Amino acid sequence: MNTPTDPALELDEVTVSYGPAPALENIGGVVGPGEAVALIGPNGAGKSTLIKAILGLVPLVSGRITVLGRTPAQARREVAYVPQADTLDPEFPISVGQVVLMGRYRRIGPLRRPRAADRRAAGDALEQVGLADRARHRFGTLSGGQRQRVLLARAIAAEPGLLLLDEPFNGVDAVSEQALLNAVAVLKGQGTAVVVSTHDLALAHLACEEVCLLNRRQYGFGPTRLTLTPDRLRATYGGHALELRGDRVIVAHS
Amino acid sequence: MDQIFIAPFAHPFMGRALAELLVLGALAGTVGVLILLRRLAFMTDALTHTVFPGVVIGYLLGGEGGVFWGALAAAAAATAALLTLMTRHRAVTEDAALAVLLTTFFAVGVVLVSRESGYTADLTAFLFGRILTVTPQQLTETLVVTALVVAALAVLRRPLLARAFDPEGARAAGYRIGLLDLATNAVVALVVVAAVRAVGTVLVIALLIVPAAAARLVSDRLVLIVPIAAAIGALGGWAGLAVSYDASVHHGLRLASGATVVLVLVAGHLGALAAVTIRRRPPAARTARSTP
Amino acid sequence: MTAVGRAIVEAVLLGAVGGLISVRVLLRRLPFFTLAMTHATFPGVVLAAIAGVNLYLGSGVFGVLVVLGVLALSRRPEQGTTTAIGIVLSAGFALGVILLSARDGFAKDLTAYTVGQILTVGTGDLVAVSVVGVIVVVLVTTAGRRLTFRAFDPDGHAAAGYSPAGIDLALLLAVEAVIIVAVPAVGAILAVAVLVAPAAIARLWARDIPMMTAVAVATGAGCGLAGVLVSARYDVAAGGSITVVTGGLFAVSLAATAAWNAVGRRGGSRLARVAPGSTGGERRFRET
Numbered sequence: 001m002n003t004p005t006d007p008a009l010e011l012d013e014v015t016v017s018y019g020p021a022p023a024l025e026n027i028g029g030v031v032g033p034g035e036a037v038a039l040i041g042p043n044g045a046g047k048s049t050l051i052k053a054i055l056g057l058v059p060l061v062s063g064r065i066t067v068l069g070r071t072p073a074q075a076r077r078e079v080a081y082v083p084q085a086d087t088l089d090p091e092f093p094i095s096v097g098q099v100v101l102m103g104r105y106r107r108i109g110p111l112r113r114p115r116a117a118d119r120r121a122a123g124d125a126l127e128q129v130g131l132a133d134r135a136r137h138r139f140g141t142l143s144g145g146q147r148q149r150v151l152l153a154r155a156i157a158a159e160p161g162l163l164l165l166d167e168p169f170n171g172v173d174a175v176s177e178q179a180l181l182n183a184v185a186v187l188k189g190q191g192t193a194v195v196v197s198t199h200d201l202a203l204a205h206l207a208c209e210e211v212c213l214l215n216r217r218q219y220g221f222g223p224t225r226l227t228l229t230p231d232r233l234r235a236t237y238g239g240h241a242l243e244l245r246g247d248r249v250i251v252a253h254s
Numbered sequence: 255m256d257q258i259f260i261a262p263f264a265h266p267f268m269g270r271a272l273a274e275l276l277v278l279g280a281l282a283g284t285v286g287v288l289i290l291l292r293r294l295a296f297m298t299d300a301l302t303h304t305v306f307p308g309v310v311i312g313y314l315l316g317g318e319g320g321v322f323w324g325a326l327a328a329a330a331a332a333t334a335a336l337l338t339l340m341t342r343h344r345a346v347t348e349d350a351a352l353a354v355l356l357t358t359f360f361a362v363g364v365v366l367v368s369r370e371s372g373y374t375a376d377l378t379a380f381l382f383g384r385i386l387t388v389t390p391q392q393l394t395e396t397l398v399v400t401a402l403v404v405a406a407l408a409v410l411r412r413p414l415l416a417r418a419f420d421p422e423g424a425r426a427a428g429y430r431i432g433l434l435d436l437a438t439n440a441v442v443a444l445v446v447v448a449a450v451r452a453v454g455t456v457l458v459i460a461l462l463i464v465p466a467a468a469a470r471l472v473s474d475r476l477v478l479i480v481p482i483a484a485a486i487g488a489l490g491g492w493a494g495l496a497v498s499y500d501a502s503v504h505h506g507l508r509l510a511s512g513a514t515v516v517l518v519l520v521a522g523h524l525g526a527l528a529a530v531t532i533r534r535r536p537p538a539a540r541t542a543r544s545t546p
Numbered sequence: 547m548t549a550v551g552r553a554i555v556e557a558v559l560l561g562a563v564g565g566l567i568s569v570r571v572l573l574r575r576l577p578f579f580t581l582a583m584t585h586a587t588f589p590g591v592v593l594a595a596i597a598g599v600n601l602y603l604g605s606g607v608f609g610v611l612v613v614l615g616v617l618a619l620s621r622r623p624e625q626g627t628t629t630a631i632g633i634v635l636s637a638g639f640a641l642g643v644i645l646l647s648a649r650d651g652f653a654k655d656l657t658a659y660t661v662g663q664i665l666t667v668g669t670g671d672l673v674a675v676s677v678v679g680v681i682v683v684v685l686v687t688t689a690g691r692r693l694t695f696r697a698f699d700p701d702g703h704a705a706a707g708y709s710p711a712g713i714d715l716a717l718l719l720a721v722e723a724v725i726i727v728a729v730p731a732v733g734a735i736l737a738v739a740v741l742v743a744p745a746a747i748a749r750l751w752a753r754d755i756p757m758m759t760a761v762a763v764a765t766g767a768g769c770g771l772a773g774v775l776v777s778a779r780y781d782v783a784a785g786g787s788i789t790v791v792t793g794g795l796f797a798v799s800l801a802a803t804a805a806w807n808a809v810g811r812r813g814g815s816r817l818a819r820v821a822p823g824s825t826g827g828e829r830r831f832r833e834t
């Protein structure tokens with residue numbers, strides 16, 4: 001079984017396709033416990049597809065994915081996934097506290113009531129994202145950034161070995177971004193591996209030791225400082241004019 | 255009040271009708287919350303119509319006692335057909351598939367029943383139900399179905415909630431969405447089958463949609479919405495039955511009881527809507543809050 | 547003309563008109579709304595019969611009220627349009643039933659209104675279908691492109707400076723008009739088959755809207771004809787047989803196109819690309 005020194009995630013020549021042409025080809029890399037990797041690439045590059053493959057929700061054409069020493073489907077209970085908050089129904093009659101408690105559902109099982117430990121885990125998770133005072137509010141009454149934090153709290157409450165975030169910083173205010181980053185840092189400190197897809201290079205520098213440059217193929221996978229070079233970024237983003245200002249990519253579509 | 259709401263139920267047949275409606279109202283109100291959360295009103299309406307050929311075939315083959323099993327078989331077949339139809343073909347949208355299924359199944363029932371001589375009466379019974387002739391055996395069947403459905407909902411409540419709130423996240427957490435949806439359809443189909451004979455299609459769809467919608471207006475906490483919906487369903491059944499009895503017996507105005515219950519429920523919903531709208535003024539605040 | 551002759555003309559005309567409007571109902575995702583309108587038009591028919599006024603007038607006025615009712619209820623965000631439609635649907639139908647139940651000969655009338663009596667249509671009914679047919683043809687030929695734009699990309703349509711309310715109202719009123727002429731023939735519950743199924747069948751075979759429209763009109767008319775013949779031959783309710791024929795054709799089309807697509811996929815991408823209706827229009831637009 002998995003020991004703390006084993007990698008949390010291994011990608012080995014991963015190829016995925018929805019139709020005749022592959023959406024991802026020969027992706028490979030290793031993420032250790034407590035490490036974070038940023039998936040960087042333009043829209044349609046296959047970032048979401050890779051995350052779904054790690055969850056075992058799309059089949060592989062070839063290659064292998066190992067999560068915490070097991071297949072993705074077997075490891076799912078120890079993997080947490082944070083969807084984008086704006087895909088959820090804001091009118092759904094559910095409180096913030098209940099959403100976070102959902103992270104414990106797989107542990108609670110169908111018949112048992114949530115134990116004190118479950119409630120404490122949920123409460124702590126909400127605390128970590130700075131929303132402890134909102135537990136009784138309806139989910140939909142929060143701002144977009146706050147909703148994203150609640151979904152992260154749900155993932156934290158699940159105490160995962162691997163955390164997957166799909167563009168969690170889109171349309172999120174600065175306060176929420178900081179809260180999200182802090183929470184991710186705490187999780188990494190506890191040994192959780194993190195995969196986050198993003199457009200934000202500053203974020204990759206701040207929070208991730210590794211980056212994976214993707215655009216159907218892999219344009220680089222390795223330590224952030226060595227991999228995030230202007231040349232490689234230009235290659236990843238194709239022939240489009242690309243400018244690196246500060247730490248942000250600015251892509252001008254032709 | 256006593257004269258209208260208590261006295262009529264001293265008659266055994268009225269007592270049984272009341273018991274059936276109270277149970278069905280509470281059951282349908284509860285299941286209705288699931289339908290509301292999943293936005294399945296259209297599928298529910300389709301199911302109420304697709305059991306019709308089952309009712310007819312069950313009746314033709316087995317008399318009164320065959321109705322339940324015939325309807326159950328048709329509802330199960332319809333559910334399975336619905337699911338496969340919708341998931342297989344990319345050029346078929348869910349609403350179109352439901353509309354075609356609903357009308358085709360219903361039409362099969364109409365064609366079958368129109369070969370019989372007393373056909374108008376049968377069709378009427380299906381549309382309205384025969385709440386006043388509920389037998390003790392029917393009441394037992396309703397209670398059995400209620401127990402089954404309540405048990406299923408109790409066991410599955412967390413996965414069902416997770417799936418309704420966030421399908422992608424639930425899938426990622428390892429829940430089998432396909433199985434959960436099948437369970438949802440089966441629960442709705444069971445309630446429809448149990449109710450349709452007593453109260454008719456028109457009332458079934460109303461019982462499954464209106465109480466939950468009214469409860470959602472009054473509260474946005476699920477722990478309150480479920481009991482409120484169950485209570486509204488049961489009380490609406492009681493009041494509607496009492497009013498239709500009173501109108502027929504004391505005022506010479508024959509009102510179909512099932513339809514009266516529907517109108518009582520809808521009136522209750524409109525009342526809740528008005529109350530909530532007045533309390534929540536000014537509306538400008540709401541719009542401001544809902545913009546991201 | 548004999549009763550059967552009139553019934554055939556009515557069924558074919560109604561099928562063609564229904565097929566034409568059904569394409570718009572499907573593209574605009576209105577099947578459930580149409581179902582609610584058919585159910586809620588029903589008390590209008592009953593009221594008109596009781597009051598002794600023209601059936602078409604009574605149900606027309608009522609239908610407009612229904613449209614407004616759904617639009618008003620669905621403005622509350624936590625209700626959702628489907629719930630609002632469900633409420634209006636059951637309320638409307640219950641109202642019709644109550645009104646009928648207070649009268650004598652109730653079971654027979656109810657049957658006539660819910661599943662129709664195409665064998666009793668008169669020349670006036672044929673004229674009514676024809677008039678509605680002309681209205682629908684005019685709408686589709688003059689506003690077809692705007693209807694498509696509005697259905698495919700509501701925000702883009704509004705951004706282009708069009709008023710969504712105007713085109714929506716025109717479409718809903720046309721749908722209601724077809725419902726009103728369909729109810730005497732096929733009944734309130736089965737009318738929705740006439741207004742949805744032909745386009746659902748056509749969508750399986752056709753790749754663009756003009757072809758879909760042509761297939762839907764032909765399908766509607768053909769099923770109307772076949773349904774009345776089956777009904778006359780086997781002595782079953784005509785509304786039922788028309789709908790069963792249509793539903794059967796849908797099932798056959800579904801199986802045939804699914805098989806065709808499966809063959810296409812196995813035979814490689816070139817074949818798959820020409821498989822009829824295999825790619826939804828929206829998808830293709832999004833990918834380009």
Ligand SMILES: Nc1ncnc2c1ncn2[C@@H]1O[C@H](COP(=O)(O)OP(=O)(O)O)[C@@H](O)[C@H]1O
Pocket residue numbers: 018019023041042043044045046047048049050833
């Ligand atoms: N369910 C699907 N079916 C077919 N193609 C898909 C599906 N999901 C994604 N794709 C295609 O796969 C490619 C990668 O998409 P995605 O992983 O969503 O990219 P990203 O998240 O990087 O923007 C895109 O070309 C997209 O059109």
Ligand SMILES: [Mg+2]
Pocket residue numbers: 047048049166
């Ligand atoms: Mg993506």
